[in-house]
Amino acid sequence: MNSDNDEGAGSLASTTDQGPLVLNGIEIPKGTRRTLSLPVARRYTAGEVSLPVCVIHGRRPGPRLFVSAAIHGDEINGVEIVRRLLKRQLLPKLRGALIAVPVVNVYGFVEQTRYLPDRRDLNRCFPGSAKGSLASRLANTFLQEVAKKATHGIDLHTGSLHRTNLPQVRASLDVPGSEALARSFGAPVILDSAIREGSLRESVGELGVPMIIYEAGEALRFDELAIKAGLRGVLSVMRDLGMLPAVKQKSRRVEPFVAHGSSWVRAPESGILVTKLQLGARVARGQWLGTISDPLAEEEEPIISPTDGVLIGRTNLPLVNEGDAVFHIGVFERLDPVADEVDYFQDELTPDS
Incomplete structure (x- = not known):
């Protein structure tokens, strides 16, 4: 230090x-x-x-x-x-x-x-x-x-x-x-x-x-x-x-970006949530965020992003009821620099494997 x-x-x-x-x-x-x-x-x-x-x-x-x-x-x-x-x-x-x-x-x-x-x-x-x-x-x-x-x-x-x-x-x-x-x-x-x-x-x-x-x-x-x-x-x-x-800073300071709004995306159906999205991911309006499936895999309902943004919160429980809050998306004026800064932030704090 x-x-x-x-x-x-x-x-x-x-x-x-x-x-x-x-x-x-x-x-x-x-x-x-x-x-x-x-x-x-x-x-x-x-x-x-x-x-x-x-x-x-x-x-x-x-x-x-x-x-x-x-x-x-x-x-x-x-x-x-x-x-x-x-x-x-x-x-x-x-x-x-x-x-x-x-x-x-x-x-x-x-x-x-x-x-x-x-x-x-x-x-x-x-x-x-x-x-x-x-x-x-x-x-x-x-x-x-x-x-x-x-x-x-x-x-x-x-x-x-x-x-x-x-x-x-x-x-x-x-x-x-x-x-x-x-x-x-x-x-x-x-x-x-x-x-x-x-x-x-x-x-x-x-x-x-x-x-x-x-x-x-x-x-x-x-x-x-x-x-x-x-x-x-x-x-x-x-x-x-x-x-x-x-x-003295060992690395540059993180530049925060302000989200003046956010949106919770809710489960359209009850079932099993399947998603690969990680916190900090950039999402686009109309993008598939995940699917809701029944245990027999006979039906699947997509979850669609209503907006462009960055994923700032999500459920960790794969079992969801209709209407449950599943994904929290922050809305920003500019997405590319936000996503880049989130990646830098996470890389800096994650120990080497």
């Missing part, structure tokens, strides 16, 4: 001193690293449920970045990204503060499920309430004790329901600061996506805090490419924010 440049400051850098950093009533002094447990609720077995948080407060002023994972409890790639991030030897040189929350939905993580025990989706329960449902209380705790203490945010996700995603960043690019943060991450695709009501992104945006979502891989599976890309992306953001020293 190349040596670090202590004087390097990123293009998004800020040296504003934010004052004392206090979580759960505990002040985290500059130059310290603390692990905290933020109380959420009590189990009916009388044990407590708490939110694990690691705070690294640099000696010098700078931005305060929260990095969170497993808002959906079965989306575990982000947990590993945070774990690897916290092992980086560069962190003692940090400017500002890193607030790392590897598991937000602690209930779903333990049960290996997306949801909370009350079957609520935590990412539709923000800003939450201290006196609301279990999901609402957890959302409120995270917003008050983590998001409100930050100047920037990165939330780590994966695909759901047996779906896998090409590494991509999602953001609402009309929110000030979001596009610069998204480009800094260095994923090949940025999806300009609308903010959903009740999401963490909505509540954080109302605080004036720029935030992006990283999507990659599949739920309940470690995907090494997705993890490596996610860790590199978080570190890239931290360097561009001036939180970490700059380093």
Whole structure:
């Protein structure tokens, strides 16, 4: 690894001193690293449920970045990204503060499920309430004790329901600061996506805090490419924010391309999905994406692409019902450079065979 440049400051850098950093009533002094447990609720077995948080407060002023994972409890790639991030030897040189929350939905993580025990989706329960449902209380705790203490945010996700995603960043690019943060991450695709009501992104945006979502891989599976890309992306953001020293690049940075729209292609019939398409593939309008076949191989129904684009998500489950979302296609103004950049990105992060 190349040596670090202590004087390097990123293009998004800020040296504003934010004052004392206090979580759960505990002040985290500059130059310290603390692990905290933020109380959420009590189990009916009388044990407590708490939110694990690691705070690294640099000696010098700078931005305060929260990095969170497993808002959906079965989306575990982000947990590993945070774990690897916290092992980086560069962190003692940090400017500002890193607030790392590897598991937000602690209930779903333990049960290996997306949801909370009350079957609520935590990412539709923000800003939450201290006196609301279990999901609402957890959302409120995270917003008050983590998001409100930050100047920037990165939330780590994966695909759901047996779906896998090409590494991509999602953001609402009309929110000030979001596009610069998204480009800094260095994923090949940025999806300009609308903010959903009740999401963490909505509540954080109302605080004036720029935030992006990283999507990659599949739920309940470690995907090494997705993890490596996610860790590199978080570190890239931290360097561009001036939180970490700059380093000499071994290779050129990935140039992200913005998709201002996307389209889910759904199964026309129930049956067995047969396809050879891989994530990142370029597709053309009218192209056969795959077929739906019955187990006796007597009938086959083609799945046709409704648009030109790049495959940014797909189902991994070959058994589909009529209407299931099967392929997710990102729509771009220019396809050739996007496809080339995705190939470069995947080749760079895939170890030699």
